[in-house]
Amino acid sequence: MSGSPNGAVDRRAFVLGTAAAAGAAALAGPLAGSAAAAGFGWSDDGSDYVVDTGAGLVLKVSKTDGDLTSLVYKGTEYQGYGGKNSHIESGLGASTVTLARSGPTILISVAHGTLRHYYAARSGENNIYLWTNKADSSVTATRYIVRVKAGLFRDDEPDSYTYTTSTVEASDVFAKSDGQTRSKHYSKRRVIDYDYIGWTAGGVGLWIVRSNHEKASGGPFYRSLLRHQGTDGGGLYEVLYYGENQTESERFGLQGPYVIAFTDGGAPSSALYHGTLTTAWADALGISGYVPDNGRGRVAGVGITGRDTAYTYTVGLAGPAAQYWGTARACDGYFSMSRVLPGSYTLTVYKGELAVRTAQVTVSAGATTTLGTIAVPSSNDPSNASVVWRIGDWDGTPGGFKNADLMTYAHPSDARASTWTGNVVIGSGSETSAFPCYLWKDVNSGLLVYFRLTAAQAAAAHTLRIGVTTAYANGRPQVTVNGTWTSAVPSPPAQPSTRSLTVGSYRGNNHTFTYSVPASAWLTDTGRYNVLRIDVVSGSGTTGHLSAGTAIDAIDLLM
Structure with missing residues (x-):
């Protein structure tokens, strides 16, 4: 498994849990720790609990609200920007905060209403282990944000907006002077694609190593913000329920551990990855909802x-x-x-x-x-059906369609995007790459697909299928053939109600629209092109890229 400074990893051959048996051996490496590590211990400075891991990391947790108020590694303060601390959500407010030491482990417990949150520090380690137990919806979402001081890690990646202040959508999608777009939403990655996220600079790496997301919602292909960087600093996230692009109900209970890890510039140890990490040392700490192996x-x-x-x-x-x-x-x-x-x-x-x-x-x-x-x-795989023609393939993604790759890390208005309009000719060899991955009512509705039929094909009725991966504002396709036959307006399937197409995600609920096209709709002259028009219909949405829209998986005409 390989890593890079931005936390990308190749997970294509990884099987969750196969490394579990190696957990004990892994602990003999960077996580071994020692109760005798020089300087390991804690103190109370009146407002915060101060914990020194004895390995170069000193952290402070507020006794009032459970915020992480200081994160000093090898003498440099990394925590905080804009007067804000690191914490659950935007801060819990008044909470009951306690500390207990058990041998080489110090556990700080935060109680806020029905929510319980925990920080654990181990002797000799530059890691902080965190658990969050959300029992109900009294706290709006479930995220932890590590707020990092400005100037320590600077980049110009898709999820950064350090170098631009011009907004193109809401207050969280930005445009640079060259027309490229930036947003904290543009992570590129699905949950299944990464183990950690963070930065490295000047011989220091700061990372969040994600948990197994067993209490999260959305499945392996869910996308959400992972980090951001602006002029005032940066943020690293562990997002378990964000309320955006959600396809499942929220799950409650204990989630973790996820880990804040410092390194000497390299990637975090693979011993911290959720598929490898074992925490037998936490079994008896009294963490609410904790279930040992x-x-x-x-x-x-x-x-x-x-x-x-x-x-x-x-x-x-x-x-x-x-x-x-x-x-x-x-x-x-x-x-x-x-x-x-x-x-x-x-x-x-x-x-x-x-x-x-x-x-x-x-x-x-x-x-x-x-x-x-x-x-x-x-029969369960729609790709196995015999077709007259097909655009794309049935895999639950817009992969291969025009602009599809770019849309996981850029806004549709980005200067790097190919034009969203343009028609498609079956048999050209570029049907898929010429077909836009997204269709909007106010941008490219009315796209035309040209195709020829043999005499036998034109003499028969056919089923047209359009597969979508998500939709915004109930956008769905209505089709017209040769200007003479128009389908009924299909009912909208259940889809997330929040933005998706403009914030880096095509992931919603896969749905297939089917249209029974009668033989009378086809042209009988086999030398002429039949024309399929695809319109996006909806009574919702606004304008431009926030008008009603949908993401395409595949389109085909069955034999």
Whole structure:
């Protein structure tokens, strides 16, 4: 597994939980710690608990509200910008904050209403382990933000707006003088794609190593803000429920640990990654909602048949209380998920990001639920249908369509985007790359697709399918063929109600619209092009890129 300064990792061959057995060995390395580390201990300065790990890291936690008020590494203060601390949400306010030491571990506990939050420091480590137990919706979202002083880590990445103040949407999407856009939303990454996020400069790396997100919502392909950087400083996030682009109900309970980690410039130790990290040292600390490894189970699948080997397959578990996922092995589809909370789950097999198989699974504490070979029926994969023509492929993403890659880290108005208008000719060889990944009512509605039919094809009725991955403001496609036949306006499927297409995410609920086109709609002259017009219809939305819109997965005309 490789890392880079911005935290990107190659997860394509990674199976969640396969490294669990190596956990004990991993602890012999950078996480070993020592109760005798010089300087390890804590003090009370009146307003804060002050903890020295004995390894160069000194942190302070407010006794009033549980904010992290100071983060000093090797003599340099990293915490804070704009007079703000690091904390849950935008700060909890008045809370009960306590401290306890257990051998080489110091635990600070924060109680605010029904919410419980924890900081743990270990002797000899430059890490802070955090857990958050959100019991209900009395706290709006679930995020922790590490606020970092200005000037320590400067970059000009998509999720930075250090060098620009001109806004193009709301107050959080910015444009540079060269027309490139920046926003804290533009992380590029899905949850499954990264283990850590942060910066490195001057021989120091500051990172958040994410938790396993078992209490988060949205599944393995969810995208959310991970970090930002502006003129006043930067922020690193652990987002568990943000309320934007959410496709699932919020889950409650204890989440963690996630880790604030300092290094001497390199990536954080892989021993801290959620699939590797073991925290037996925390089993007896009294953390509310904590379930040790022996209270968890495992799910393993022998393999998956019926796969399209051109795609990566992911297996997810989702229940009302927790979620997990793992990548199926390319050669045979084997998968494994460890440290799963006991309960009943829906297991979903994804081709790319498209669900192609579901089943029910029960997990018990201390046991492995072994599944036999899972078969994906041919009919479950829409790519297997015989077609007259197809634009794109069915994988649950807009991948391959015009501007699709750019849209995970830029606004649609970005100067690097190809024009959103333009028609498509079947047989040109560029059907997919010429077709825009997003369609909006106020931008490129009315796009035309030209295609020819044989005499036999023109004599028959056909089904047209348009697959979408999400929509904004109930935008959905209505089609017209040759100006003579127009479909009914389809009902809108359930989709997230917040911005998606303009904040780096095409992820919503995959849906397929089908249109039964009668033979009378086709041209009988086989030398002429039939013309398919696709309009976006909705009574909602505003203008431009915030008008009603939708993201395209694939379009095809069945035989």
